[in-house]
Amino acid sequence: MNNFIFQNPTKIIFGKDTIEKIGEELKKNNMKKILIHYGGGSIKKNGVYDRVISSLKENDIDFVEVSGVKPNPRLSKVLEGIAVAKKNDIDGILAIGGGSVIDSAKAIAGGFYYEDDIWNAFATKNRFKKALPLFVILTLSATGSEMNGNAVITNEKTKQKWTTSGLVLYPKVTIIDPTVQFSLPEKQTINGAVDTISHAMEYYFDGTENNEIQLQLAEGIIRTVINSTEILLKDPENYEARANLAWSATLALNGLLSTGTKGGDWASHELEHSLSALFDVAHGEGLAIIFPAWLKYNYNQHIERFDRFALKIFNIDTGNHAIDAKLGIEALIEWYKKIGQPTTLSEIGVTEKDIENLVKNATQKEYIGRLKRLTEEDVRSIYKLAL
DSSP, X not given: OOOOOOOOOOEEEESTTOGGGHHHHHHHTTOXXXXXXXXXXXXXXXXXXXXXXXXXXXXXXXXXEEOOOOSSOBHHHHHHHHHHHHHHTOSEEEEXXXXXHHHHHHHHHHHTTOOSOTTHHHHSSOOOSOXXXXXXXXXXOSSOGGGSSEEEEEXXXXXXXXXXXXXXXXXXXXXXXGGGGTTSOHHHHHHHHHHHHHHHHHHHTSOOOSOHHHHHHHHHHHXXXXXXXXXXXXXXXXXXXXXXXXXXXHHHTSSTXXXXXXXXXXXXXXXXXXXXXXXXXXXXXHHHHHHHHHHHHHGGGGHHXXXXXXXXXXXXXXXXXXXXXXXXXXXXXXXXXXXXXXXXGGGGTOOGGGHHHHHHHXXXXXXXXXXXXXXXXXXXXXXXXXX
């Protein structure tokens, strides 16, 4: 196990009927006026918005709003949020939604104090040094953004979907009430499950040796997600399955799995970010396509780990490492198909003629991958495998 420092400052309030606590938490943190940030309005249909506003009023918290966040959150919405925040002299931000809303809110929080072109916080090493306090009410479990310092934003003009991170971007308080996810469209539950599994696999397959506890944690999360998702596809209001899926998504990317590792591989995420930047595909769908292709391309790099994955997740054990590794990857693909995910680029309308644009977009950064540093030709081969 490698040396590590683990610090996570986010307070989690988890369970039924916890949304009403938000006003009290804001008051404890000396918030007098906040910016509420959310998406397309589903929180008004499921009652979350009304519950939040009632709690704010009970605790004398003033607020302004910026709504309309889309999946693969846009830089233009971030800039709008920063302008509203500065105009209204707010004390903090309340994000109500899933990863897209939270990431957008993080960028606004950091951008409030950022003196440079805000895109440089994503495109360069000049990251956010200071941010407004951020509070979260989670309505979709997937990205883990509710308990980490990461944010992914899409620049519509440059067609770049890039990441920033920093301790200042961690939410102060996150409320997770699994019951508010009962009404999620089935596809969002599925995408969240794939995203969670993908986060666990990024650490699992980064080439770290002798990290048994992290491996078992990752395996437990992946098995729990598979089991919970299958229950929820039959019974969307099964509380225990919702709770287990929600907490798995948080644990998969709150820093716990990264301890003692190389920090995760993340090549699959980089390649998917280019896919969703150019074709606006949902992140969970893109990962269901790209990650298996990466697995196929790289299984020989750490074949014992791929063999273990097949055994621990799908109970596959033929006694042959290579055969087991391949069968494990195929089992993952079959499960994605079973829950209704696309597993090839052709299913979402991407063809071979689009590969070069994807490669060009994906190889703009210094390097991709830790298990294997991917060259431009490696990236091209993975995209072709995904066709």
